[in-house]
Amino acid sequence: RDLQFSASAPAGTKLGLLQVNGETAWHTYDGISWSPGEPSLGTMQAVQVDVPDEPVAWQTHGAPDHNRKPIVRAITGDGTHLAGTTTLLELDAVGTPMNIQWTKNNEPIPGATQRWLQLANLVPGQAGRYAVTLRNAFGIENSNPVEVNVHYSxxxxxxxxxxxxxxxxxxxxxxxxxxxxxxxxxxxxxxxxxxxxxxxxxxxxxxxxxxxxxxxxxxxxxxxxxxxxxxxxx
Missing domain, CATH: 2.10.70 (Complement Module; domain 1)
Structure with a gap:
């Protein structure tokens, strides 16, 4: 919807709308009108307001990780593990709603569609390079692979x-x-x-x-x- 500022909003006020590609589109208010145009806020879109002489703060209309291409922040749980133990690979990502698919050595793992992947009672055959592919209406994101090694003591x-x-x-x-x-x-x-x-x-x-x-x-x-x-x- 269109945004309305009171007449007392100071000239130089800036408003940034988070775009699908992760960039921010800025609009500047001169006290009368907006440049390059009046901003229009979409449902669940993140907003940043920069008021002259005031601290910058994010305000969101809904959750900031909606309406955007998925972004992988991290995958944890990789490294070297002893055979017979259990490790849990966990995904930290934004861009919901999204579909998740874990892969091992570039091959999809059947049924591995959650934010976590448990590798139980590890054997050498479970060693490899694990990654995720994330999809939603705004795009596809492939994570960098993480290495899982299985060793003996x-x-x-x-x-x-x-x-x-x-x-x-x-x-x-x-x-x-x-x-x-x-x-x-x-x-x-x-x-x-x-x-x-x-x-x-x-x-x-x-x-x-x-x-x-x-x-x-x-x-x-x-x-x-x-x-x-x-x-x-x-």
Whole structure:
């Protein structure tokens, strides 16, 4: 509808109408008339009024995110996550009403049409680049993709004796398929016995493949302590 200002509105008053493309169309009041023309306010359209010598403030006729092309502000929940955990991708966007479609590696995800996307009990196959496509009567917006990585954890334990375990590469978490070399580092006066858990053998240096969460332990013995012997019944 047309806007009406009282006769006391000061010359130089400016009124900005938010347009569909996100830009603001300004109209200036000289005390008698508007330039370049009298503004007309649409339903649910955002308005900014700039009065000389007064603070600038937004006033809205309805919600400011209506009647505009969708705009993606952010997608949260991306990053590196451990296998078996759950992450929630959440969309922050304006431009309602709008239709939402999540994609993974540029392919639509069936049924993923909400402002959030839950990835439960993560497995490596869920890793990828996630994005959203937003549509309404004013246009289409494609978000930049966010990366979701699914990694495995490695836990090392010295189960007996004193010493350490060398880990190469030493990372907080490991991408699937990473080869990790473990090296026995017994304390002074101790010898190496054997590896246990998700590794086995008596070699001082072994290599494991990260195809799941791994826990590897080691035993160190004093030089005069006999090694562990496993007896298997025939």
């Amino acid at each position: 490695l836990t090392t334990v010295v189960a007996a004796g004193e010493g350490a375990i060398g880990v190469e590469p030493s990372l907080p978490t490991y991408p699937p398929g990473t080869e990790v070399t473990l090296t026995a580092k017994p304390g002074e006066g101790l010898g190496f016995d054997n590896w246990e858990g998700d590794a086995s053998g008596t070699e001082e240096s072994i290599t494991i493949v990260m195809d799941g969460h791994k826990t590897v332990s080691i035993r160190y013995l004093s030089d005069n302590q006999p090694p562990t012997v496993a007896i298997v019944s025939p």
